[in-house]
Amino acid sequence: MQLDIVKSKKRLRAELHSKRCALTLDQQRQASDSIVRQLYRLTPFLKARHVGLYWAFEGEVDITSLTFDSIRNWYLPLISDAIRPWEKQRLMFQPWLSDSQTARNRFGIIEPQYDPRLMINPLMLDVVLMPVVGFDRAGNRLGMGKGYYDRTFNRWSNSWHKPLLLGIAHSIQECDGLDSRSWDIPIQAVITEKELIWFNSSMKINRV
Numbered sequence: 001m002q003l004d005i006v007k008s009k010k011r012l013r014a015e016l017h018s019k020r021c022a023l024t025l026d027q028q029r030q031a032s033d034s035i036v037r038q039l040y041r042l043t044p045f046l047k048a049r050h051v052g053l054y055w056a057f058e059g060e061v062d063i064t065s066l067t068f069d070s071i072r073n074w075y076l077p078l079i080s081d082a083i084r085p086w087e088k089q090r091l092m093f094q095p096w097l098s099d100s101q102t103a104r105n106r107f108g109i110i111e112p113q114y115d116p117r118l119m120i121n122p123l124m125l126d127v128v129l130m131p132v133v134g135f136d137r138a139g140n141r142l143g144m145g146k147g148y149y150d151r152t153f154n155r156w157s158n159s160w161h162k163p164l165l166l167g168i169a170h171s172i173q174e175c176d177g178l179d180s181r182s183w184d185i186p187i188q189a190v191i192t193e194k195e196l197i198w199f200n201s202s203m204k205i206n207r208v
Contacts, residue, residue, distance in 0.1 A: 012142065012175070016134045019172050020059035031170055031193035032062045038191050039066070039129075044164050048126035049073060052093055052163065055102075055110040060131045061168050061193075067096060075125065078111045079148060091152040093125065094118045107144075122152055125163040130187060132167040139186040139199030140178040141167055150185045164188055171195075 023031070039045045052075045056062035067074050075093040094112045101113040112118075122128075130149055134142035143149060153165065167190035180186070189198045 009142065009179070013133050013144070016142070016173050016175075017058065020170050023059060023170065023172075028059070028062065032065065034193040035061055035168060035191050036063060036065060038196055039063075042191075042196065045127055045166075048164075050075065050120075050125050050127075052077065052122070052125045052128035053096075054129065054131050054168075056131070057107075057109045059170075061170060063129060063168060067098075075120065076112050077148075078114060079105050079107075091122070091148050093120050093122055095120075123162065128153075128163045128165050129168050130165055132169045132173060132187070132190065134173050134175045134178060135167055135169055135187065135190050136175045136178045137197070137199070138177070138180075139188065139190075140180045140184065141187045142175065142178055153185050166191060 045051070049071075050073050051066075053063055053066060054060070055064065055076060066072075074096045076096045077091040077093055079091065094115065095118055096112060102110050103113050105111050130141070132141045133144060141149075149165075165185065165187045167187040169190055169192050171192040171194045174192070186199065189196060191197075
């Protein structure tokens with residue numbers, strides 16, 4: 001049964017990945033612009049001063065234009081495997097500045113070059129903008145299958161105050177229903193080019 005679920009998720013990831021990669025540059029640009037506009041109408045985002053984001057990869061919604069906003073401090077994730085083996089498969093966050101040096105990690109995703117002096121505790125973030133492969137209307141998120149976000153944030157799930165986890169996705173990435181495991185961290189909302197969707201989950205923070 002477990003093997004069937006794993007195989008099913010793998011097929012779904014491949015299907016959703018193909019869909020987003022098939023979007024035209026114009027569709028990608030319109031989605032990015034729409035989502036950024038929605039963020040600037042969202043009170044928790046407007047109040048945030050420390051925001052985690054991501055570098056778009058293979059058709060993910062590109063939100064790096066946000067970094068031109070100098071009011072907020074922006075942070076990009078790094079995978080910890082090669083840097084801190086004792087924190088295997090978790091994310092670390094480092095400030096993103098216009099002159100930051102970058103490198104590609106083992107998945108080919110751009111991230112800041114590691115500087116231990118700049119690392120921050122993820123709990124310092126007010127909002128984390130997370131890429132999703134797929135999502136459903138219950139707030140379940142389908143990621144790349146490596147579990148980095150889950151392992152990073154589940155240690156604080158019983159006393160959740162922040163950061164607010166916002167999924168960023170194309171509307172074509174919505175699924176009818178996703179299998180959820182106890183270790184999966186649900187997103188509290190998702191923003192697509194069409195709408196902002198809040199979820200009713202045990203981790204949801206009632207913010208409007």
